Amino acid sequence: MELEYRLLTPGERWPDDAASLAAAIRSQGPFQPVVEMAGPELWAHDAAVGLTSHARLAPYPAQSYESLIAPPGYAPRMTDRDRDTALPFQRAVEIRTSAAPDSDPTTVALFHATVTDGLWWLLGGFLADPYRRTVWGWRRWRGDQPLATHAAETAQHLAAARREGGPA
Amino acid sequence: MSHSNDAPDVLLYTLPYCPDCRDLRRLLTERHVTFTEVDLARTPGAVESMLKINGGRRSAPTVRIGAQVLVDPGAAEVDAVLQTYQTPAR
Numbered sequence: 001m002e003l004e005y006r007l008l009t010p011g012e013r014w015p016d017d018a019a020s021l022a023a024a025i026r027s028q029g030p031f032q033p034v035v036e037m038a039g040p041e042l043w044a045h046d047a048a049v050g051l052t053s054h055a056r057l058a059p060y061p062a063q064s065y066e067s068l069i070a071p072p073g074y075a076p077r078m079t080d081r082d083r084d085t086a087l088p089f090q091r092a093v094e095i096r097t098s099a100a101p102d103s104d105p106t107t108v109a110l111f112h113a114t115v116t117d118g119l120w121w122l123l124g125g126f127l128a129d130p131y132r133r134t135v136w137g138w139r140r141w142r143g144d145q146p147l148a149t150h151a152a153e154t155a156q157h158l159a160a161a162r163r164e165g166g167p168a
Numbered sequence: 169m170s171h172s173n174d175a176p177d178v179l180l181y182t183l184p185y186c187p188d189c190r191d192l193r194r195l196l197t198e199r200h201v202t203f204t205e206v207d208l209a210r211t212p213g214a215v216e217s218m219l220k221i222n223g224g225r226r227s228a229p230t231v232r233i234g235a236q237v238l239v240d241p242g243a244a245e246v247d248a249v250l251q252t253y254q255t256p257a258r
Contacts, residue, residue, distance in 0.1 A: 016212055017212035019216065020213070027219055027226045028226060124185025
């Protein structure tokens, strides 16, 4: 099982210390991750739950956002302030969380969402969510529902994809 | 509460992309408040120290004005705290 999100961000590099990102993640969920960074790669690993998220910082491909939201693409879900105050994207961050097939999908989805949320909080930008075909702005992501609900919805989509024989 | 009219120590925690942080920075500047700004993404240990003073709320901007800590405050809230430093002590 692998989960992914894509963060389009005005940030150009990782936060300066791994401990700050670990604290940002820890403060929002029931996880105690250790964060490591090496060049464009970043890992957040929680030994207690046996989960690791991997993120990779890459140049922002021009027009990615416009391509994503062009019909019949992803639906933008953001406030006017999210949209009006957004800074130009500089990087795209691919965030993936892999887990054994017998892992609890909701726990994996919550870990994935919580790590992503911590990175996003520090870097800014918009989040492309392939499970709900949505581009989230921060205020709607945090204002509409808690991370646990994001995780539950993602887990439901994964389960449906599995039933239909699609990628999960 | 009233304080002496000494200027308070003001510490502002911000994130580079955060529009509310820009607004609060502008407000403090307009009020001629001298403040120290801490970029949460660029200052080692800053996230932990912010969480420690604001009750664990991971939110930017957070500002400490003297002994008072405000999380994502509006202008009226900031002004009310600043006002306490402009009232001469009795």
